[in-house]
Amino acid sequence: EAEVAQSPRYKITEKSQAVAFWCDPISGHATLYWYRQILGQGPELLVQFQDESVVDDSQLPKDRFSAERLKGVDSTLKIQPAELGDSAMYLCASRPGQQATRQFFGPGTRLTVL
Amino acid sequence: AQRVTQPEKLLSVFKGAPVELKCNYSYSGSPELFWYVQYSRQRLQLLLRHISRESIKGFTADLNKGETSFHLKKPFAQEEDSAMYYCALSGRGTASKLTFGTGTRLQVTL
Numbered sequence: 181e182a183e184v185a186q187s188p189r190y191k192i193t194e195k196s197q198a199v200a201f202w203c204d205p206i207s208g209h210a211t212l213y214w215y216r217q218i219l220g221q222g223p224e225l226l227v228q229f230q231d232e233s234v235v236d237d238s239q240l241p242k243d244r245f246s247a248e249r250l251k252g253v254d255s256t257l258k259i260q261p262a263e264l265g266d267s268a269m270y271l272c273a274s275r276p277g278q279q280a281t282r283q284f285f286g287p288g289t290r291l292t293v294l
Numbered sequence: 295a296q297r298v299t300q301p302e303k304l305l306s307v308f309k310g311a312p313v314e315l316k317c318n319y320s321y322s323g324s325p326e327l328f329w330y331v332q333y334s335r336q337r338l339q340l341l342l343r344h345i346s347r348e349s350i351k352g353f354t355a356d357l358n359k360g361e362t363s364f365h366l367k368k369p370f371a372q373e374e375d376s377a378m379y380y381c382a383l384s385g386r387g388t389a390s391k392l393t394f395g396t397g398t399r400l401q402v403t404l
Contacts, residue, residue, distance in 0.1 A: 183337075220303075220396070221397075222380050222394030222396050224394070236391055282328075282343070285337050285338040287337045288337070
């Protein structure tokens with residue numbers, strides 16, 4: 181069964197450094213999501229893409245976070261500069277189309293900012 | 295604003311005992327409700343959704359619009375049910391986002 185891929189799985193960085201996470205959704209899935217999950221909480225949406233267009237980035241801290249999905253396939257989430265409070269699990273998810281509601285999640289990238 | 299509340303962080307039950315994981319929601323309109331599960335060292339995955347009205351791994355959940363609840367139930371807990379369970383809500387439409395609760399850890403002991 182096809183799965184959402186993410187890399188790296190773990191990232192340790194120092195504050196003020198730049199970090200980037202990559203996500204490859206299931207082939208053919210037009211909608212892609214990035215979530216942040218802080219320890220002890222549920223995932224929180226950061227950004228939603230429909231193909232290459234941003235549909236919702238209302239919760240994305242745009243002063244330091246950016247996301248792109250240039251060809252409407254894989255996606256990159258960047259943080260620059262990283263802050264201590266950014267330590268969390270970053271999850272990518274995708275879903276097939278506009279009528280489908282089920283989301284398929286990747287394994288996540290665990291970020292630790294020192 | 296849409297909100298999902300899971301009042302219990304941890305629910306510990308004995309094997310064979312009934313399980314009920316509570317979920318209440320706030321949404322103005324007709325939401326879609328889901329339960330996602332995360333087993334140890336595995337990725338988050340869909341367990342069930344209210345529109346399917348199905349039973350998965352013995353779990354069921356009924357949407358109660360009057361009480362704005364979507365509690366997850368299973369009559370007899372098994373050890374393999376031990377996991378983190380998240381209730382989630384989505385509005386209708388293509389841009390609707392998924393809002394998760396804080397999760398409940400279910401621990402099934404012998």
